[in-house]
Amino acid sequence: MRLILLSILFGLSCFAGSARAEWLQASSDHFVVYANDGERDLRRYSERLERYHSAMALITQRNTEKPSPSNRVTVYLVRSERAVQDLYGKGSKYIGGFYIPRAGGSLAIVPQIQSSIQDPFSMVALLHEYAHHFIISASALAMPRWVSEGSAEFFSSSTFQTDGGILLGRAAQHRAAELFLANDVKAEELLDPAVYNKKSRRNYDAFYGKSWLLFHYLTFEKARRGQFKAYLELLQKGSGQREAAQAAFGDFGVLDKDLDRYLAQRKIMALNLPANMLQVGPVEVRRLSVGEAAMMSVVVHSRRGVDDEEAKAVLREARDIAKHFPNDAAVLSALAESEYDAGNDKEAIAAADAALAIDPAQVNAYLQKGYALFRMAPDEKNSDQAYKRARQPFIALNRRENDHPIPLIYFYRSFVDQGLPPSQLAIDGLDRAVAVAPFDLGLRMTLATALIQGGRQADAKRILQPVAFNPHGGDLADAARKLLARLDSDPQWKGADMAAVLGTAGAAGSEPKACSAGAC
Numbered sequence: 001m002r003l004i005l006l007s008i009l010f011g012l013s014c015f016a017g018s019a020r021a022e023w024l025q026a027s028s029d030h031f032v033v034y035a036n037d038g039e040r041d042l043r044r045y046s047e048r049l050e051r052y053h054s055a056m057a058l059i060t061q062r063n064t065e066k067p068s069p070s071n072r073v074t075v076y077l078v079r080s081e082r083a084v085q086d087l088y089g090k091g092s093k094y095i096g097g098f099y100i101p102r103a104g105g106s107l108a109i110v111p112q113i114q115s116s117i118q119d120p121f122s123m124v125a126l127l128h129e130y131a132h133h134f135i136i137s138a139s140a141l142a143m144p145r146w147v148s149e150g151s152a153e154f155f156s157s158s159t160f161q162t163d164g165g166i167l168l169g170r171a172a173q174h175r176a177a178e179l180f181l182a183n184d185v186k187a188e189e190l191l192d193p194a195v196y197n198k199k200s201r202r203n204y205d206a207f208y209g210k211s212w213l214l215f216h217y218l219t220f221e222k223a224r225r226g227q228f229k230a231y232l233e234l235l236q237k238g239s240g241q242r243e244a245a246q247a248a249f250g251d252f253g254v255l256d257k258d259l260d261r262y263l264a265q266r267k268i269m270a271l272n273l274p275a276n277m278l279q280v281g282p283v284e285v286r287r288l289s290v291g292e293a294a295m296m297s298v299v300v301h302s303r304r305g306v307d308d309e310e311a312k313a314v315l316r317e318a319r320d321i322a323k324h325f326p327n328d329a330a331v332l333s334a335l336a337e338s339e340y341d342a343g344n345d346k347e348a349i350a351a352a353d354a355a356l357a358i359d360p361a362q363v364n365a366y367l368q369k370g371y372a373l374f375r376m377a378p379d380e381k382n383s384d385q386a387y388k389r390a391r392q393p394f395i396a397l398n399r400r401e402n403d404h405p406i407p408l409i410y411f412y413r414s415f416v417d418q419g420l421p422p423s424q425l426a427i428d429g430l431d432r433a434v435a436v437a438p439f440d441l442g443l444r445m446t447l448a449t450a451l452i453q454g455g456r457q458a459d460a461k462r463i464l465q466p467v468a469f470n471p472h473g474g475d476l477a478d479a480a481r482k483l484l485a486r487l488d489s490d491p492q493w494k495g496a497d498m499a500a501v502l503g504t505a506g507a508a509g510s511e512p513k514a515c516s517a518g519a520c
Contacts, residue, residue: 023288023296029053029066029281034296035077037112039285046283048160049075052127053134054278055166056155059271062138068403070104070363071436073133075126076300077112084109087304097122099129100304103405103437104367106133107303124174127156132472136439141232142465144241146190149208150215157212164275169216171268175209179263182206187259188252190214191245210259217262220269224249224258291325295334302337311341322351329359336368345372352393366397367406374410377417387414405433409443412450427454434463441467441476448483452495457487 026033026046030053035042057063078084085092087109097110108129111122131152135143143151153175159167183205189196190210218228231248235241249255262268288296298318306314318338325331332355339348352369355362373390380386391414394407408429415422422430427450434440434447444467451460460483467473467480479502486493486501 023293024285025288026283026285028072028283030072031075032072033075033077034288034300035112036079036296037077043283043285045077046285047280049126049130050280050283051160051164051166051275051278052130052155052158054280055158055168055273056131056134057138058273058277059168060135060138064134064138065436068401068436070401070404070406071106073130074105074107074303076107076109076303078109078300079112081111081122084111087300097125097129099126099133101133101439101441103409103433103440103443105303106437106439109300109304124156127158128152131155133439136466136470141236142469143232144191144235144469145193146207146211146214147232148470150211150213153208153212154215154219161275164278166273166278168271168273169219170270172209172212172216175206175212178204178206179209179213182209185210186252187214187249187255191249191252192242194242213259213263216268217259221258221262289325289328289330291321291328291331294321294325295331298338299334302334302341306341308343311338311343314338315342315344327358329355329362329365332358333362333365333368336365340368340372340375345376348372361400363397363401363404366393366400369393370397370407370410374413374417383418387418390414403432403436405437405440405443408433409446412446422450427451438466441470441473445476445479448480449495449498452483452487452493452498455494457491457493461487 023034023036024039024042026035026042028046028050031046031049033042033046033049035045078087081096084097085095088095088098097108099108100106108126110126129152132148135148135151153172154169157170157172157174159170161167185196185206187210189199190207196207218224227248231244234244234247239247246252295318298314298321301310301314315338318335322331322335332351336348336351336355339345339351349369349372352362352365352372355365356369370390370393373386373393377383377386377390391411394410397404398407398411412422412426412430415426430443430447430450434443437443444463448460448463448467451457451463464480464484468477468484470477473480482501482503483498
């Protein structure tokens with residue numbers, strides 16, 4: 001039933017004769033956007049995202065490395081907020097859009113372009129999450145939660161000017177009701193997590209709004225100039241959050257009064273960045289084939305992630321569509337993913353091989369074939385030969401796209417899964433994967449454990465810190481904090497009892513980060 005609903009929401013059909021939706025793909029330096037919309041609107045939407053990236057790079061003075069094609073953020077614009085919530089799954093009642101950070105597959109799912117224009121929160125949700133993506137990609141510094149959320153709110157409140165410029169740092173209007181009506185959060189609670197966590201939180205509070213207010217205030221208030229920089233420098237040198245805040249900002253009570261006065265102003269400052277200050281590369285738009293368009297509901301659902309029951313339903317739809325488009329490489333590649341998700345390794349390999357025979361540039365076909373071969377390898381009699389075969393699709397993909405992180409990850413896994421110590425080349429490859437996909441917390445944890453076991457404890461702590469302090473880190477953040485605590489108490493620890501130290505922490509992978517009217 002869920003897949004039938006998705007097909008209706010996407011406006012698609014499983015049959016070639018009625019697949020009328022004209023899906024487009026817009027490709028730019030940092031984004032790939034899919035939408036069932038007009039070319040002009042899609043191009044404008046993609047250019048806005050690139051201008052936003054350029055504005056963040058300009059203001060933060062952090063020019064991130066241009067991602068490899070497969071490591072860009074993919075944005076799926078679906079028909080409505082209801083479609084977003086259906087894809088999100090459980091707990092989606094107030095979800096307006098969500099983002100999943102993954103090495104080689106970060107994605108965002110938000111309502112379609114016209115919905116974004118009529119309901120600005122759809123765009124705010126995407127900009128908020130991309131701000132997180134950008135900041136963690138541009139800096140290895142572990143930031144307190146209020147800085148992470150306050151900066152994301154600051155950037156996501158941007159206005160795109162008709163002349164190509166951006167008004168950055170506007171008042172966060174979507175937080176107005178929260179700031180005036182929700183339970184207040186004092187400066188001390190923002191700046192000292194221990195104080196915040198002690199307070200009972202039965203009702204929704206103003207954490208996000210107050211984080212934005214403090215970040216905005218420290219950015220523009222002349223009397224506080226230089227204090228935020230000093231605060232970050234103290235944190236980087238090892239000061240605790242409370243100690244750094246007291247040294248940089250002074251009395252918390254005075255800061256509260258200053259924030260109240262700042263919020264009460266009739267006007268608030270913003271940065272007006274003209275178009276000539278923003279560097280935006282070309283946006284290439286192509287029309288999807290009829291087969292690709294028919295397969296879009298399958299593709300989006302697969303990329304979002306499926307459980308066992310959903311995988312079977314998605315596969316039925318994928319197989320039905322593939323019957324009508326047996327010579328479409330993109331359709332066969334999507335079929336390979338559906339077969340793999342349903343546990344059908346041989347069928348996944350066959351579909352991937354068929355896709356590659358038609359189009360050797362089908363990145364997803366290499367991945368699905370490699371995943372299937374890796375899953376089959378432990379049951380093969382000759383382990384060395386099995387893993388050698390499993391590496392081949394990833395090696396082939398690495399030759400085509402040298403900085404795709406997945407081949408680097410699976411080269412490392414080819415040792416670990418066999419119970420062999422990874423080579424230095426494998427460790428270096430994993431390190432490079434983190435460098436090109438620093439937003440993937442699970443990948444950071446994998447590298448950190450490898451570094452601990454290899455006696456590189458200082459490097460492991462550097463990799464773990466952004467995970468430990470990530471506001472959306474969940475179980476992985478808990479696991480990172482446990483590892484950091486053990487390394488602090490035993491600097492020479494090489495992970496001999498790592499499983500006991502972690503307990504059940506760290507079991508989760510990359511979970512969706514959602515934006516609702518309440519929180520992101």
